[in-house]
Amino acid sequence: DAGITQSPRHKVTETGTPVTLRCHQTENHRYMYWYRQDPGHGLRLIHYSYGVKDTDKGEVSDGYSVSRSKTEDFLLTLESATSSQTSVYFCAISESDREYFGPGTRLTVT
C-alpha cells in the first residue's frame, strides 16, 4: 500500500465550515496528489505537490487549497465547505511513474 494513510476516514460537516484532510506517507516520495471521486465524473485531480512547499493546481482546484510543510504530509483544505464538495477524496503518491493510492476519505457536507 506504499505506506499511505489518510485521516479522517469519514467526516460529516456543515456548509460553510472549514475542513482539513490529511495524507501521510512513510517512504519519502517526492510527488503527492489529491483526487476526488464522484459518480458520473470518475476521479479528477484537485492539487498535486512535487516537493516541500511546491504545489500546483489540478483540474478541479476551485474551493480547495493545499499545503506541504514536510515531505511526509500533504494537507487538503476546504476553506468553506459546500454541498458540491461532498465526495470521496483520495491521496496518491508516485513511485517510478506508478501511482499508489490511499484508502480514501468520505466527506459529506450537509
Place this chain on the structure above:
Amino acid sequence: KQEVTQIPAALSVPEGENLVLNCSFTDSAIYNLQWFRQDPGKGLTSLLLIQSSQREQTSGRLNASLDKSSGRSTLYIAASQPGDSATYLCAVATGSQGNLIFGKGTKLSVKP
C-alpha cells in the same frame, strides 16, 4: 483536452472466460498509461503501468497493450475468476509529473 473513455461501462461473464476491457484516449501524446482495480468502498490498486515507448505489459493473468497512434489500450484477463469482480480503471499521464486523467471505469462481474 485529453479525454479517456472506457467501454463497456459494465460487463458480466461466467467464470473461466477470457475477457477484454477497452480504454481509448483522445490525445496520443501520453507519458504513460496505467490500469487500476477498485473494489467497492476501497482505494485503487495499481495493476499495470505501460510507458509510452512500450507496447504491452504482463502480470500473471493480466496483459495490457498500448497502441498510442490509435489512442487505445486493452486489458486482457485470462481465465476469469469471481475474485476478479471489481471496477477496472484506465488512466493516462500526460507528463512525468503524474497528474492522471481517468476513464470512468468498467464494472466487471464474474459469475461462479
